[in-house]
Amino acid sequence: MTRTFLTQNRSVFWFLLALGIFALIVTVLSDAAGNGMISTSFVKTLGKTLCLMLVAVAMDVVWGYTGILSLGHMAFFGLGGYMIGMWLMYARTEIIVTESLLAAAIPPTPQEIHDAIGTQIFGVVGSSEFPAIWIFAHSFWLQIAMVVLVPGLLALVFGWLAFRSRVTGVYLSILTQAMTLALSLYLFQNESGLRGNNGLSGLQNLPGLDDVPQATLSIAFFWASATALGLGYVLFAWVTSGKFGSVIRGIRDNESRVRFLGYHVEGYKLFVFTLTGIVAGIAGALYYPQAGIINPNEIAPIASIYLAVWVAIGGRGRLYGAALGAAFVSLLSSWFTSGAVPSVPLGFYTIQWTDWWLVLLGVSFVAVTLLAPKGIGGLFDLISTRHPTPARVGDFGPDTGARRTAEGEEEK
Amino acid sequence: MKTLLEMSGVSVSFDGFKAINNLSFRIGEPELRAIIGPNGAGKTTFMDIITGKTRPDEGTVIYGEKSISLLKMSESQIAMAGVGRKFQKPTVFEAQTVRENLAMALKNKRGPFDVLLYRKTKRGAERIEELAEIIGLTDALPRVAGELSHGQKQWLEIGMLLAQDPRLLLVDEPAAGMTPAEREHTTDLLKRAAKKHAVVVVEHDMEFIRRLDCRVTVLCEGSVLAEGSLDHVTSNPQVIEVYLGR
Ligand SMILES: Nc1ncnc2c1ncn2[C@@H]1O[C@H](COP(=O)(O)OP(=O)(O)O)[C@@H](O)[C@H]1O
Ligand SMILES: [Mg+2]
Numbered sequence: 001m002t003r004t005f006l007t008q009n010r011s012v013f014w015f016l017l018a019l020g021i022f023a024l025i026v027t028v029l030s031d032a033a034g035n036g037m038i039s040t041s042f043v044k045t046l047g048k049t050l051c052l053m054l055v056a057v058a059m060d061v062v063w064g065y066t067g068i069l070s071l072g073h074m075a076f077f078g079l080g081g082y083m084i085g086m087w088l089m090y091a092r093t094e095i096i097v098t099e100s101l102l103a104a105a106i107p108p109t110p111q112e113i114h115d116a117i118g119t120q121i122f123g124v125v126g127s128s129e130f131p132a133i134w135i136f137a138h139s140f141w142l143q144i145a146m147v148v149l150v151p152g153l154l155a156l157v158f159g160w161l162a163f164r165s166r167v168t169g170v171y172l173s174i175l176t177q178a179m180t181l182a183l184s185l186y187l188f189q190n191e192s193g194l195r196g197n198n199g200l201s202g203l204q205n206l207p208g209l210d211d212v213p214q215a216t217l218s219i220a221f222f223w224a225s226a227t228a229l230g231l232g233y234v235l236f237a238w239v240t241s242g243k244f245g246s247v248i249r250g251i252r253d254n255e256s257r258v259r260f261l262g263y264h265v266e267g268y269k270l271f272v273f274t275l276t277g278i279v280a281g282i283a284g285a286l287y288y289p290q291a292g293i294i295n296p297n298e299i300a301p302i303a304s305i306y307l308a309v310w311v312a313i314g315g316r317g318r319l320y321g322a323a324l325g326a327a328f329v330s331l332l333s334s335w336f337t338s339g340a341v342p343s344v345p346l347g348f349y350t351i352q353w354t355d356w357w358l359v360l361l362g363v364s365f366v367a368v369t370l371l372a373p374k375g376i377g378g379l380f381d382l383i384s385t386r387h388p389t390p391a392r393v394g395d396f397g398p399d400t401g402a403r404r405t406a407e408g409e410e411e412k
Numbered sequence: 413m414k415t416l417l418e419m420s421g422v423s424v425s426f427d428g429f430k431a432i433n434n435l436s437f438r439i440g441e442p443e444l445r446a447i448i449g450p451n452g453a454g455k456t457t458f459m460d461i462i463t464g465k466t467r468p469d470e471g472t473v474i475y476g477e478k479s480i481s482l483l484k485m486s487e488s489q490i491a492m493a494g495v496g497r498k499f500q501k502p503t504v505f506e507a508q509t510v511r512e513n514l515a516m517a518l519k520n521k522r523g524p525f526d527v528l529l530y531r532k533t534k535r536g537a538e539r540i541e542e543l544a545e546i547i548g549l550t551d552a553l554p555r556v557a558g559e560l561s562h563g564q565k566q567w568l569e570i571g572m573l574l575a576q577d578p579r580l581l582l583v584d585e586p587a588a589g590m591t592p593a594e595r596e597h598t599t600d601l602l603k604r605a606a607k608k609h610a611v612v613v614v615e616h617d618m619e620f621i622r623r624l625d626c627r628v629t630v631l632c633e634g635s636v637l638a639e640g641s642l643d644h645v646t647s648n649p650q651v652i653e654v655y656l657g658r
Contacts (some may be wrong), residue, residue, distance in 0.1 A: 002531050244528045246512045248507050260463060261576065262491035262522050271524040 003237065012237045015320050016230055025228045030222075031215035042288045043218040045334060049327050050225035051287035054232045056310050056326030057319050058276035058283070061236050063308065064316030065245065067252030069169075072158075072176030073280050074303035075183050076151035080281030081288030081298065082187075083150055085200035086134060088142035088289060091207035093120045094138070124198045131193025147285040148278055155277025156270065163266040163273070168255070177301045187296035193221045199295025203288050218290070225286045229323070232279050236319055239275070248272060309361065313368050314376050321377020328376060333357065413440035414477075416580055416610045417462065422471030422632075423458060431457045432468065433634035441579060444606035446621045446642075447614045448624030449631035450654060453615045456500055459582045463497050472638050475580075492522060500585045500614075502565035506558030510549050510568055513557050514540045517572035539575070546601065547571040562589040570601065581611045598621040629631045645657065 005012075022381050026046055029037040038046075055077050062070050097116040101108040108116075119128040136142035150258060162175055190196040216409075239245065248268060250258045288294045314325015335341060336357035344351040353360075368375055417439050424432040432454045437446050447455055460466035462473060464487040482490055491497075504513050518536055520526070531619065533553060544550045547567040551593040552560065566589055573581060583602065587595045599620060605611050606626070615621055619629060621642055628645050630637040632654050638645040645651050 026562075182517075239528065243515060243530045244524070246505075246508060246516050247527055249507060250516060253507055254504055255505060256465070256487070257499075257505070258516075259487040260465075260491055260497055261517055262488050262570070264486070264522065268524050343628075408474045 001047055006083045009237050011318070011320050012234060015233055015323070019226055019230055019233075023223060024308075024396065026222060027219060030219050032219040040215045042102055042154055043222055045331070047222035047225045047290045048287050050222070051283045051290075052310070052330050053326045054229045054283040054286075056307060056322040057066070057109050057229075057232055057236055057315065058279045059307050059311045059318055060314075060316055061248075062272055062276045063239060063311060064318070064322065065240050065252060066248040066269060067255075068269060068273065069308065070172045070176045070273065070276075071173045071301065071304045071308060072180040074278065075180035075299050076155060076277040076280035077284035077287070077298035078294065078303075079151045079154065079183075080147050080284030081291075081294040082194055083201065083281070084285040085144060085145075085203050085288055085294050086137040087140055087192075088203045088205075088207065089121055089200050090117060090134070090137040091140070092202065093117045095207055096120070122195065122393055123375075125196050127190070133193050144285075147281055147345035151281030151284075152274055152278040155274040159270045159273040159277075163269045166266075177285040177304070180299055180304055181301045184296045184299035184301075187299065193210040197295055197297075199293055199298075200288075201293040203294065204290070204292035206289070220288050221286065223243040224275045225290075228282060228286055232283075233319060233323070235279070239272075240319070309365050312375060313365060315374045315378050318377045320380075321375055324376050329361070333361065336360070355404065413443060415439070416441035416443075416476065418472075418474045419462070420460060421473055422468045422473065424454075424461065424466060424468045431634050432461065435471070435631075435635050437629065437636065439580070439610045439612060440620060441610045442606055442608050444603060444611045444624060444626040445613070446624050446628045447612060447631055448628060448645075449617070449637070453631040454582055454634040455631055457634075459584055459612075459614070462490075462580075462582060463487060463495060488522070491576070491578075492570060493636055494579035495582065496570050496573045496576040496580070497582045498573045498584055498586060500588075502562070502569045503567050504557045504560075504565050504572070506556070508557060509554055509558055510544070510560070511540060511553045513568055514543055514553075514571055514575050517575035519577040521577065543571045543575055546574070548597075563591070563594060566590060567594075570598070574601075574605070579609050581605055581609055583611065583613045585614055585616065587615055587617050590641070594621055 026038060026043065028034040030039070031040050032041050032043075033346070053072065060075050062068050062073065094113065097113055098108075098118060101113060101116060114130070115128065115341055118130045122128055123131075130137075136146060158176075158179055159297055162172060167175055185191050187194055187199075188197050194200065203212065204217070206212070209217065240248070247258060247263055250261075250265075251265055251268055259265050306329075310326040310329045311322045312325070313329055314323065315321030336353045339354050341353040343353065374381065417437075419438070420436040422435045423430060424434055434531055435454070435458065437458070444530075447458070449455055450518060457466060461468050462482060463564070464482065464485060465567075467483065474480070475482050477493070480493070482493075482495075485493065501559065505516070508516075518539060520530065520536070527575065540553070541550070544553050547570055550565060552564065557565065562566060566586060570583075570586060573583070586598050586602075590598065595617070602611055602613055602624065613621075613624060625642075628642050629639045630645050630648075630651050637654065638648045638651050
């Protein structure tokens with residue numbers, strides 16, 4: 001099956017090859033394992049970009065393939081980040097607190113340690129009590145499970161409510177925006193239990209790995225992100241190929257017709273929405289340790305709109321297009337907003353790119369939508385023939401016992 | 413011949429306009445039935461009600477041996493219970509190949525997980541070839557459905573209907589856009605399907621109806637005006653007035 005899957009989806013092979021080569025080049029040029037041409041902070045940027053590419057691929061499956069314009073998938077991404085962040089903060093604070101309490105004359109009880117961790121973490125919001133949602137934060141594995149379960153459950157419940165009442169189109173998009181807005185507003189409150197607008201910080205410091213330089217950690221996370229992207233790509237290529245892909249594209253193009261064929265459309269939407277929500281959560285869990293900090297701003301509605309813009313510019317309906325769009329736009333965005341791009345003096349006015357970048361992005365978005373709806377991915381149609389000539393024209397042999405073309409077609 | 417579907421006292425109105433008015437209808441299995449009637453008589457709406465697209469304001473629709481009510485079921489459940497439909501305007505998946513269209517319609521488990529783990533079978537492939545042969549689209553199997561002519565899309569839609577292997581086939585204006593030879597072929601197909609299943613055909617073309625050689629129901633303003641053999645209904649003065657006389 002794997003062989004037919006790979007031959008059927010050549011883009012998977014090329015994508016994985018390109019990703020592998022890219023990862024090797026970055027490693028060779030990195031501080032940790034190579035000649036140091038690429039700074040550690042840039043390795044982190046690249047690692048984060050890989051995570052964004054993964055969530056963009058997920059977005060493409062929801063939007064480009066199934067036709068659900070979700071403008072809330074960055075909420076799942078952020079939740080994944082929060083879930084891993086809880087463990088990172090807890091475990092690291094635990095080490096620090098234990099060390100400082102060890103100096104005391106009387107050895108601390110576990111309860112004292114726990115309380116001290118609470119004071120450390122929640123001091124900024126004027127509290128020292130552990131909220132109930134931190135119940136699993138002490139355990140790496142339980143919190144990893146939360147990375148999958150919390151975004152997955154939110155996607156499942158939200159999707160069930162929305163799809164069951166057959167909310168579609170613009171109304172669904174608005175509903176997803178409302179969801180991510182509500183979540184971010186909730187998290188902004190100090191009482192939310194996730195440190196309000198302070199968010200979770202210091203996530204780049206892995207507990208117990210203080211001796212390992214950031215250069216090494218950054219490469220490790222870079223590889224973890226690349227692996228996740230590769231696996232996610234294969235997963236979604238598998239989901240969107242074959243009969244399942246056929247059904248979800250059918251839903252995108254004419255969902256009531258799919259219903260009359262006997263498919264439970266809402267079930268398919270829910271499946272896709274939840275699966276992509278989970279993958280978005282995993283991508284977020286890899287992203288935020290590289291970013292070092294997460295706060296409710298990351299879940300603001302605009303983040304999910306950017307995600308849709310990346311996918312549109314990359315070209316929806318093909319996974320590598322979405323991945324390239326996310327990489328291209330997010331890297332360009334960090335370049336423009338970093339202030340490194342020279343300003344353009346017009347005499348009467350000077351274009352500062354830190355201000356004008358969003359305008360440029362907006363204009364590009366409109367231009368791509370109107371003029372090149374296939375996006376960046378469409379460029380690949382220029383180098384590869386769109387309707388590849390079949391491997392063999394005619395039957396496989398001269399006599400009637402020979403395999404017929406139709407059999408070959410079926411196997412492809 | 414046992415009853416497969418029984419509809420009684422069904423009414424539907426759209427914004428106060430009664431599209432279906434106290435309609436009663438029953439069809440057995442196997443049976444072939446033609447429905448005729450002027451434009452706007454409610455023929456398509458009648459099919460919408462059976463397939464769950466439109467919910468009636470009153471009345472009952474009972475289906476199968478267990479006499480289940482279709483009114484409580486969703487569109488996909490009704491389809492899975494064995495009601496297949498060919499739409500008046502051919503609605504195939506234009507961005508997908510003829511083969512993919514047929515494969516999607518093929519009678520198989522329909523759950524997301526079943527479909528995700530679905531593996532192509534030799535039997536399925538053979539069935540697709542067989543259907544393609546019947547609808548004359550063997551050479552077009554790898555083609556994108558959007559490239560087909562109107563008539564070919566009609567055929568593909570009929571092929572998709574047959575692929576579902578339904579017990580009740582609702583066929584809305586199949587002959588539109590077909591050549592006389594193709595019409596003949598279609599009538600043969602429908603008659604063959606009606607040997608085992610219940611088939612309801614809506615059509616304007618009288619030649620086509622005559623060739624079907626079956627019981628005819630005349631719909632007018634949302635209710636049954638006459639029912640019987642084609643000769644019987646066409647000699648009914650009321651029918652002549654509302655439908656044939658114009
Ligand atoms: N969804 C709808 N909303 C409003 N009016 C409708 C709708 N569907 C059908 N109608 C009206 O109901 C009447 C019957 O339509 P239809 O069943 O399509 O007729 P037929 O197929 O016999 O030509 C027509 O007058 C049509 O305008
Ligand atoms: Mg009609």
